[in-house]
Every structure is written in structure tokens, then in C-alpha cells.
Amino acid sequence: MSGEDSEDGDPAERRSPTIYDVAEAAGVSPSTVSRAFSRPGRVNARTAERIRDVAHDLGYRVVPLARALPVGRTSMLALVVADATNPFHFDIIRGAQDAATKAGYTVLLADTRESDLVERQALERTLPMVEGIVLASSRMSDSTIRVTAKQRPMVVLNRVVTGVPSVVTDISSGARRAIDHLRGLGHDRFTYVAGPEASWTDGMRWRELREAARGAGPKVRRIGPFPPTLEGGVEAGRALRREPTSAVVAYNDLLAIGLMGELIGHGHRVPDDFSVIGFDDIFGAQLVTPGLTTVAAPLYQVGSTAVGHLLAVLNGARPQTETPLVVPTSLIRRRSTGPHGTDPVA
Amino acid sequence: MSGEDSEDGDPAERRSPTIYDVAEAAGVSPSTVSRAFSRPGRVNARTAERIRDVAHDLGYRVVPLARALPVGRTSMLALVVADATNPFHFDIIRGAQDAATKAGYTVLLADTRESDLVERQALERTLPMVEGIVLASSRMSDSTIRVTAKQRPMVVLNRVVTGVPSVVTDISSGARRAIDHLRGLGHDRFTYVAGPEASWTDGMRWRELREAARGAGPKVRRIGPFPPTLEGGVEAGRALRREPTSAVVAYNDLLAIGLMGELIGHGHRVPDDFSVIGFDDIFGAQLVTPGLTTVAAPLYQVGSTAVGHLLAVLNGARPQTETPLVVPTSLIRRRSTGPHGTDPVA
DNA sequence: CAACATATGGCAACTTCTTGCCGGGCCCGT
DNA sequence: ACGGGCCCGGCAAGAAGTTGCCATATGTTG
Numbered sequence A, B: 001m002s003g004e005d006s007e008d009g010d011p012a013e014r015r016s017p018t019i020y021d022v023a024e025a026a027g028v029s030p031s032t033v034s035r036a037f038s039r040p041g042r043v044n045a046r047t048a049e050r051i052r053d054v055a056h057d058l059g060y061r062v063v064p065l066a067r068a069l070p071v072g073r074t075s076m077l078a079l080v081v082a083d084a085t086n087p088f089h090f091d092i093i094r095g096a097q098d099a100a101t102k103a104g105y106t107v108l109l110a111d112t113r114e115s116d117l118v119e120r121q122a123l124e125r126t127l128p129m130v131e132g133i134v135l136a137s138s139r140m141s142d143s144t145i146r147v148t149a150k151q152r153p154m155v156v157l158n159r160v161v162t163g164v165p166s167v168v169t170d171i172s173s174g175a176r177r178a179i180d181h182l183r184g185l186g187h188d189r190f191t192y193v194a195g196p197e198a199s200w201t202d203g204m205r206w207r208e209l210r211e212a213a214r215g216a217g218p219k220v221r222r223i224g225p226f227p228p229t230l231e232g233g234v235e236a237g238r239a240l241r242r243e244p245t246s247a248v249v250a251y252n253d254l255l256a257i258g259l260m261g262e263l264i265g266h267g268h269r270v271p272d273d274f275s276v277i278g279f280d281d282i283f284g285a286q287l288v289t290p291g292l293t294t295v296a297a298p299l300y301q302v303g304s305t306a307v308g309h310l311l312a313v314l315n316g317a318r319p320q321t322e323t324p325l326v327v328p329t330s331l332i333r334r335r336s337t338g339p340h341g342t343d344p345v346a
Numbered sequence C: 001c002a003a004c005a006t007a008t009g010g011c012a013a014c015t016t017c018t019t020g021c022c023g024g025g026c027c028c029g030t
Numbered sequence D: 001a002c003g004g005g006c007c008c009g010g011c012a013a014g015a016a017g018t019t020g021c022c023a024t025a026t027g028t029t030g
Helices: A020-027 A030-038 A044-057 A062-070 A088-103 A116-129 A142-151 A171-184 A199-214 A230-242 A253-265 A297-315 B019-026 B031-037 B047-058 B065-069 B087-102 B116-129 B142-151 B171-184 B200-213 B230-242 B255-265 B299-316
Strands: A076-081 A104-111 A132-136 A154-157 A166-169 A187-194 A219-223 A247-250 A275-280 A293-296 A324-328 A328-334 B077-082 B106-111 B133-134 B154-157 B164-171 B189-193 B219-223 B247-250 B275-279 B293-296 B326-329 B329-332
Touching: A020 A030, A030 A044, A030 A142, A030 A219, A044 B329, A062 A088, A062 B065, A062 B116, A076 A088, A088 A104, A088 A132, A088 A253, A088 A297, A088 B087, A088 B106, A104 A116, A104 B087, A104 B106, A104 B116, A116 A132, A116 A142, A116 B106, A132 A142, A142 A154, A142 A328, A154 A297, A166 A171, A166 A297, A171 A199, A171 A247, A171 A328, A187 A199, A187 A230, A187 A253, A199 A219, A199 B019, A219 A230, A219 B219, A230 A247, A230 A253, A253 A275, A297 A324, B019 B031, B019 B047, B065 B116, B077 B087, B077 B116, B087 B106, B087 B116, B087 B133, B087 B255, B087 B299, B106 B116, B116 B133, B116 B142, B133 B299, B142 B154, B154 B299, B164 B171, B164 B299, B171 B189, B171 B200, B171 B247, B171 B275, B171 B329, B189 B200, B189 B230, B189 B255, B200 B219, B230 B247, B230 B255, B247 B255, B255 B275, B299 B326
Parallel strands: A076 A104, A076 A132, A132 A154, A154 A166, A166 A324, A187 A219, A187 A247, A247 A275, A275 A293, B077 B106, B077 B133, B133 B154, B154 B164, B164 B326, B189 B219, B189 B247, B247 B275, B275 B293
Antiparallel strands: A293 A328, B293 B329
């Protein structure tokens, strides 16, 4: 009376084999198959090998989803970046990716296009699937971040949110190096070209530069804020030319590059008329003419450190919420900085 | 003797609510809750609303994994790129990302670091979790790709594999435009700087360039292969200087940029001594001095087209395996090309 | 050789959600 | 007024694994 499905031997409709199929073929119970894969040692070595052979013959592969359900471990991490097309994120992505892969984790990438709404939606969607989150250049408020961090282990990058572990670059020593370099070249006055107001990093960079310049150092001035893009740099260039200083430090490389372009486009020479320093050493900093002197951040390391800490937390370590994890910076000297023009060196 | 866990009422250990909790609180059965969320219309509007309210109060959220298990739909796509730090991929990633998100899909990114072994492992791991795959710049053999394509819907980028849908840029018209441009500037002889031998794109570019140059066109020569990186470009520059031609077309922008750097570093002028054209218009092509003339590919569109087709296939459309989907290219004229030096124009 | 410890496999319950089928209540047509 | 359909909610059987607990078989020890 019931509909009779002929399902025997239809090759087109074979679904992928399960542990039950393997179990039957190997003459053991499904639980033994399960253990043969997920609990090495728990099952007799010979039995295990036989099971693996049978499984291989059948083309069996564990469905991670089904495994994840009972144990609650998806082996996935979310990496949320504000802009996947910003070279700043490239190495972070790869660093995170590598560290995750090495630990058997898969990364789920979300590009939020600089929008905190999109960012929230992305989190909404990915959060239940992942075990942990890395937030790079988040555009959300501290409090939203803290709320989210309660639901899953989280690490934020280049930003400090109390109560949430973070990875930042050593801005302080980077700033000092930049100032020392400039001073060594005879500059006694420089301009800081500020990035977005909401950026934690921007505030820090300005603060540390001022700090480093205190005392015997050069005088500092600040213009901005400007959007941290090439276009922002062009804007900044115009502003700078109205009140020039012989040296300028930009919030980031993109801004610095845009700025240099504008200056050179208006007949100024870099570094003869203006010495320019950026931050981050992104792809492109060494391509422009002249090559950009910049405070390099080991972006790859930022990504891998973040994932490393996240994984540690997932394995029971206490999240480091007191002080941020800091990765070292270094000054890369290229051609965009030179001796102060009013004092032509021999 | 055993450690006593007090777990009652411990707020830290509450697991997230399930449809059962919601069902109980709302006084309906779990299946009704399930339907209230996944089968709109199937359940009475008032009941549905009540359920949603209760669910919201409880902070319930569907666990996509658990949903995926019975229906076999994970709403995830894998995007496999050869090198996540290559600017070539940035816009592809974002294009894919956007298209996927718009359709409610999440993308899982895998960086294979130019290794076909890593690529295979990445596929191994991600394949069972995703509904479809986009392969950008795969380093695997055609046959391996075909085998994988049997397991999941797949689209390959910038490569044609018979039997597998693909998205490619319009190389032929791009090549023609490049040649016409060069000819218009008076060049009657140029060098093609080849990329990796295994690259399908490289073969095509060379073929189409030669084709476009046939007849009244300029004479063409080919050097290489070189790795498609800045360093490869430096190498290529050395080779070119041994047997110069006034114009050169490089496999991609990275190579072109490296090449220009080498030439300029050795006292040659671009475009006065050498006109240089690249392919792709990656980030950085407009940054270098002189700005690089290049055959631009709408990389964002490549990514979104690929995902678009993939989603169509998942929704039952027939995969387009006969002819590749092609996106248009255009020539972006910048400062790296100029009139042939032996014929100084007024 | 008996008593106990250990290794190994099986049973069945559990993870969260979906869905085919069933049935009670209500409305409608005749 | 009564039978036939709809509408809507519930039951229970999956989807593919994991794992606590138990039952053997085997090994070890006194």
C-alpha cells in the first residue's frame, strides 16, 4: 500500500557513506567506528586499522558538522575585517589563516565594508557557527564589543577594549624611533596627519609622538582628521601646503602615500622639501617613489598572535584582559625622509 | 572524593536555549517552533508571533549547524585562493563575499600559499562543510579539479577546465587593446614577459597578444617564464636589458612593477626608453612612478559573478560548462607607456 | 587457580533541528 | 445537518555523529 521506492543499486542517488555503512562493512558497531577516528588508542590498533581501510575503500569521510553538533566544537573561527581590500589586512588575514590551519581550525572571513551595521549582521550570522572571533579594525562601540565577547572568546586587533584581550603594535617605541630618525636628520618641527577620529590607534599614535617629542625633541603639530585612504592623503597634502613643516608623520601608509602624491604633483620634492613617514609598512609602501619610510608593524604576526591567543583560551587558558599583547615595531628607512632642507648637509 | 560541580543555577554555565525551551515557554510543540522560523505561513500568524516573542525574550537563536544536519544545507561557500596577500585577490575576495552575503551565505576562506598540497588539504577540510566552491588561481591539475568538482558544485576563476564552469576575463580584447595602444605610439616590436608556465592565463595572454600582433602589427618576442612577483619582475628586467625592445607587456602588474623598478634603478627611463604594460590593474599599479598602464580586469565582478553562478547552480540551474563566463577588460592608460623613442614626436 | 584489573567493543541516549504524516477543529457547500 | 476539505498543531523518525556506562574477553597477580 505504501509507495515502494526502488533504491537498490541506483548509482546516481548514492549518498555519501556514514559511520553506519562503515560499521556494517567492517563488522563492528558504529560507536567503534566513531572512536577509531576520534579517540585514538581507545580502540584496538588492528581493529582501528581495519576500520580505516574499510572506510577508505568506501570513500567515507567524517562530516564535521555532524561531529560538531554533539560536542559543540565546530573547529571554525571568524575573522572580521573592516575592509578586505585594504592592504593593511592582507598579512593579518594570512597570519590568522596560517595559525588557524596549523591547529586544525578553519577561518570564516567576513568583510564589513567599514559599516558597524554590516559588522553586527556578520557577527549575528557567523557567531553561532564559530568557536571564537578575531575582530580586526572593528567599527563597533566598545560596549557592543564587550557584549559580543561574552558570547564567544574574542580577540580584538589594534584596539584596546577593557575586558577583552587584544593585540596591538608597539606604538610607543615606534613613535620614538620615528622621532629620533627625524631629529637625527635635523628636523625640529613636524606635522602629524591624523586619521579617523574614532580610531583608537590614531589617538595612541598622536599621543606617543607628542610624548616622544617632549623635552629636547622637535615641536609637533597636528592636522586632520582625514579618512585613512589615498584620497584622504590628497586632502591632507593640500592642508599641509598651507602651513608647511619640513617633516610629516602620517597616521598610516595610505594617507602618507596619498599625501606624497599630492605634494609631488604640486612640484614639491620628497624628501628635499618634505620628509614623510607612515605607519604599518603595507604592500605599496616600497613601491611608491620615493619609497616610503615607515614604522613597520609585523602584520602577519598580529594575525597569528591573535589566533594563537584565541586558541589558547579555547583550550582553557585564562584570557589576557589586563594588558594587551604587543608585537614589536621597527622603522624602515626608505627614500621619503632626508636631511632638513634649510641645513644642506655636505 | 570526586570534584563536586555545583551546576544548578550557575549563570556562567547556562547553555543557549533550544527550540524545546522556546516550545515549553510558549506552550507549543517544538515542531511548531521550528516551523515558525523556517516555514513562514505554515503556522498561524498569531501563534508565530507569540513564538517569536518568547524566543526573543529567551535570547533564542537558531543554531545553523543543527539546521544544516537534517537538510544538508550549510549556507557556506568555500573560497580558495592561491595567495591571500596578493593584491590580485583582494577584490575577488570582496566580490565573492558580497555576493554570498547578499544571498545569505557565509564564505570560508582558504589560502593555499601557492601549494597544490596545501590546496588539496584545504579542500579536504572545507569541502564537507560547504555547499559549493570557488577556486581562484588553483595550482592543482585539471584532473584533480574535475574530480573535486564532482563532489560539489564548483566554479574556477581565470582558468578553463573542461567540464567545470569558469569565469575568465576577456583576454582577447584586452590583448588587442594593448597592442593597438602600443602601435598607436609607434612601437613596432615588443617583448612579452611570461608568468608561470603552469598558468592557463599566461598561455592565453601570450597567445592572444601574438594573435593581435599578427598581420600589420608589431613583432613580438617572449622571455621567461618568471615567477609572477616583484622579484620575478626584477629578474625579467635584467633579461630584458640584455636584448631590449622599446615596448614590453608583462604577464601581470606585479611583474611589470618589478620590471620597471629594475629598469629605472639602472638608469633607464620609463616610458622614454621602455614602454611597459601590465595586466589586472591591481592596487599599486597607480601608485608606482610612473603609473602603470595596464589591462584592467574587473576583479570584483569576477568574484561576484563566480559566486552568482555557483548559487544559481545550487538552486538548480544547469552549470555552464561549455563556454566560460567572461567579464570585460579595458585598457587603463597611465604614464608607463609613451611614444617610441627613436621617433621623438613633436 | 581464583580474584581482580585492564583492554576493547556494544548499547542506547543525546546534540538541535526538520519534516512526513496524522488528526482534531472549523468552515463551507449542498 | 452532514460530509469533505483546509488549516494548523503534534508525534515521531530521522540527519551523522559522540560518549557514559556496561559486558565481555583477556591478562595479571597472589
